[in-house]
Amino acid sequence: MSDAYQDKLLLSLIQAIYETVLLPSAWDRIVADLTKLARAESGAILGFEGLDNKKISLAVKGVQRSALLDVDTLSALDDATLAMGLGAIATLPVTLANSAPWSSALRRCFGEDGKLLVLLVSKEGSRRIFVACFFPHAADNHLAIAAETLMKVLPHFQTAFALQKAMVNEREKSTRTERALRSCATSSAIVTADLRVKFANRRFGRFVDASGSFIEFSDEGLEFQDEELQSEVEDLIEQARVNKHDHHLRWAKSKRTGVSWIVSVDFLSFGSDTYRFGNVFSSNEPSFLLTIRELSRNTLLTPDDIKTVFGLTPTEAALVHSLANGDAPSDIAKRRGVSKNTVHNQLASAMGRLGVRRQAQLLSSLAVLSFFTK
Known part of the structure; x- marks a missing residue:
């Protein structure tokens, strides 16, 4: 030879x-x-x-x-x-x-x-x-x-x-991650940077169906009819792309309708185009876990949950629960028959107990809590 x-x-x-x-x-x-x-x-x-x-x-x-x-x-x-x-x-x-x-x-x-x-x-x-x-x-x-x-x-x-x-x-x-996402209690989807959907769990599908005209979900991907929501989602994806190891969460509110959402995005580093198995991670294209919850439809949290976890008074917990479901402070004051100042004082007290200074931070904390509420 x-x-x-x-x-x-x-x-x-x-x-x-x-x-x-x-x-x-x-x-x-x-x-x-x-x-x-x-x-x-x-x-x-x-x-x-x-x-x-x-x-x-x-x-x-x-x-x-x-x-x-x-x-x-x-x-x-x-x-x-x-x-x-x-x-x-x-x-x-x-x-x-x-x-x-x-x-x-x-x-x-x-x-x-x-x-x-x-x-x-x-x-x-x-x-x-x-x-x-x-x-x-x-x-x-x-x-x-x-x-x-x-x-x-x-x-x-x-x-x-x-x-x-x-x-x-x-x-x-x-496989374990995909199985967990399918049964996840939150409305989550795996998306690419240009908002093509690689996988969406059942909750996400129901969330889109219930969102009316705010979000549309097709083979081409996600389409947002609300500029504020789309801007927040795109900005969070870009942050997750740059800071891969951080969890990115933000409160978004529509200027047109007043509807509020909690949006979170995490970078996913699964997969390679050489991995020949049929699941959502079979591509080396950057992917992101997108979770959206519309606060006005938050039916998982109860005032008792909020009172127990955050140590609020029953009145403060009820107020915070109303805010989490999209009610404005003025509407809450009118329904309760109290002044706006009373509601604002109660809200300031609740925020002080939680150690937050802005209403958006309060709603973000509630959204995180609701993720663990079944």
Whole structure:
């Protein structure tokens, strides 16, 4: 085998290793290329955690899968590699003269006279993944070249396995997050910077339906008919894009109708366009968690909730509850038959207890509380 062909085959093998991140069936090609590159008669990539066949992954070339999956063979490989460290390579003599307990089982699998090179690629707890190549009647210099070849591909194997593990973790995290969003008690949606909706939970759909003409939700994305609300949402998304780790929450009010909303936006850093699983995070495009609640429709909070959590008097709690549902102080004063000054004094007292100075801060605190109220 010429050096140029050897180098070409090595590059092909490395490429195939990284392809396995997206295409697990490529392992058969990897084993074929690896045995050819190492000039081995047969080879295998084996991953197992204990000797339970349900936890074993295997790709082979030149050897029967059933023979390698035999419990005696697996036990022999387990015993022979148990003490190996990560990245270690061992030469196992598979000969009649070898009296080691594992030797006879390996002879039945690979052949009567030869040597088995074993490279431990990954080791995490009781889970091990290793590459094995069998060489019948091999000279020592041939084995040295084969071992050098295996070591060249070791870092690429380890990178591929690390990527696979990261993908699995990301997939599980994304799935859990998506499931949580579906059942979330708040009206939330995953949106892009240009307000295209990647996912919206049932509450968000009901919120849009109940909002009248303020918000429209279509395949093209969200369309806001109220300039104040649209401006606040766009500004919060931009803030979240710049300050990714902060939670952004704001009170918005329509100048045209007086309707108020609490809007929150969080940056989401899930996904990559190489992750092939079907959920809302399967894109590396920046995404944001948008939550909107119309205060005039806030039916979750009760005066008792507000009184208990914030330590207000019953009168202050009732006043704050009315504000949270969109009533103006003048309307509250008229309904109660008291002066506006009385309402403003009670409001100032309630805000003092909460440690806020502005009405918008008070409503923001109530919106956060309502997120936890079912």
